[in-house]
Amino acid sequence: MNKKAIELLYRSFDDSLTPREKEQLEEALAGSKELREEKERITAMRGAISASAAKSFKPFFAERVMRRIASTRERSRSAEAFFESLQYAFRRVAVVGATVIIALAVYNFVKTGDVSVAGVLGMPQETLEEVLESPFDFTLEELL
């Protein structure tokens, strides 16, 4: 079969051909039994594919969709309610927490007069050596 004619035949199903191309295809079809058979084969195949389309899901599909939408709405409503109560609780805890931190900071400042962050937060000022120093300060001879 003529390669160009085959290509035109295939394209004719899905793309628009120019008048010249249409003419060429018509001529090729008129002159080739094989090409006409190929056209029939493709038409039959495309028809069979088109006819294989499913028409619906199982019965009561719309009802099942509506039930899922209703349960999704219910879930999102309870999630919203939970988030709102969380926000409400957090606001109160946050205010109390901030008040306690400020009160402790003022207390530490008044007590030590230290304006550094460590001083205001009441943290002991120790060097790394002091931290790493062994609390058991004795020698082996003393032990024996």
Added chain:
Amino acid sequence: MTEKTLTDEKLITAAREGDQNAFQELVRRHESRVAATVIGMLGRCAEAEDVGQETFIRFYRGLKKFRGESGVGTYLTRIAINLSLNELKRRRRRSVLFFSRPIEEAYDIPDPKADSELNEDREMVQRAIQKLESKFRSVVVLRLIDGYSTRETADILNVPVGTVLSRLARAQDKLKELLSPYIGDER
């Protein structure tokens, strides 16, 4: 006036205002289009029903954003095809992890009831489509099953028209090979 006589636009307006019956009518009206797309892509299986439901749930959630630039059917097809492609990706991942046999076989478990309803030819065609790679399958479903034009298929898949044409040509070659005994019988 009942929901059945209303246009899609009026049903959407009613659904936006919380009318559940209006949305249910939209589901009924467009079920066949979504079913053709999803079952064409995934075959008749439990996942197809899930993806079909999810398509309408996404549509419901996006009702406020729907501007009607494309028809409801095209909008739903776009959601359905994207969800189906995601499902195919998930299948592939699952098959790598859990199945030792080819993915087409692993999921080729037709619904017995649906199977009896389908004649042998339709069943054979559906099985052949399931053997195509997802990018070829999507153009076949949109162009040959849903009946969209080449341009519309390209828009839905967000690819150039040329890509749709070349994928269609390759898909048809493969389908011709798979369906040659059936096509031979027809003649």
